[in-house]
Amino acid sequence: MKNINLSDTERWPIRQIILGILLFAAGFGAGYIARDMPTLGGGGGSDAANSASAEDDPAWGPENAKVTVVAFGDFECPYCRQWYANVYVRLAADYGQKIRFIHRDYPLSFHANAKPAAIAANCANAQGHYWEFFKLLYGDPRGLGPQMYQTYAQEVGMDMSAFGNCIAGNQYASEIDADMRDAERLGVSGVPAFFINERVISGAQPYEVFRQAIDEELGG
Numbered sequence: 001m002k003n004i005n006l007s008d009t010e011r012w013p014i015r016q017i018i019l020g021i022l023l024f025a026a027g028f029g030a031g032y033i034a035r036d037m038p039t040l041g042g043g044g045g046s047d048a049a050n051s052a053s054a055e056d057d058p059a060w061g062p063e064n065a066k067v068t069v070v071a072f073g074d075f076e077c078p079y080c081r082q083w084y085a086n087v088y089v090r091l092a093a094d095y096g097q098k099i100r101f102i103h104r105d106y107p108l109s110f111h112a113n114a115k116p117a118a119i120a121a122n123c124a125n126a127q128g129h130y131w132e133f134f135k136l137l138y139g140d141p142r143g144l145g146p147q148m149y150q151t152y153a154q155e156v157g158m159d160m161s162a163f164g165n166c167i168a169g170n171q172y173a174s175e176i177d178a179d180m181r182d183a184e185r186l187g188v189s190g191v192p193a194f195f196i197n198e199r200v201i202s203g204a205q206p207y208e209v210f211r212q213a214i215d216e217e218l219g220g
Contacts, residue, residue: 068101068196073105106179119173124153137152190203
């Protein structure tokens with residue numbers, strides 16, 4: 001298992017609080033803390049991306065791709081949004097059908113809009129509009145919130161009645177909780193976090209880090 005150490009990572013609030021107390025005297029805030037991603041519990045030979053993926057999560061790219069990239073993200077996380085703008089857009093353009101990309105939810109509890117946004121995205125996925133919605137949630141400067149989810153749904157051409165019922169019924173909360181349990185099992189405690197075959201990348205690393213990892217896995 002290869003670990004790529006990182007700079008920008010958002011963590012769970014309890015870790016923030018503990019670190020904030022310990023480091024306050026030194027003048028550090030407790031906002032965004034870098035960390036190394038641990039190896040997976042299965043040890044040396046496990047395929048990280050396969051372990052991190054799930055059949056019911058939204059994906060693009062061929063199922064038999066040589067490289068699978070699994071991202072755990074939070075639509076309200078500023079580092080996730082930074083990664084989307086600086087890395088994801090280029091990855092999608094440069095690698096297209098060469099890789100399999102899977103997005104899984106990891107909404108942090110101290111982000112009020114994170115889980116509702118993830119539920120809205122899953123409701124969009126139910127109508128086949130996940131990636132349009134994903135683009136708007138991560139990249140649109142109008143931001144998040146209940147009214148914006150309705151606006152985005154209209155803009156991508158969704159059935160608004162079905163979308164509203166899906167949101168009101170909180171239908172995908174258990175799916176999101178399952179993503180988070182899987183993330184914790186894999187050692188994730190901050191976002192964004194990525195699994196590229198047997199490599200683990202933690203945080204909003206620059207595009208070049210992802211390109212190098214993917215190219216090496218592709219054998220180029």
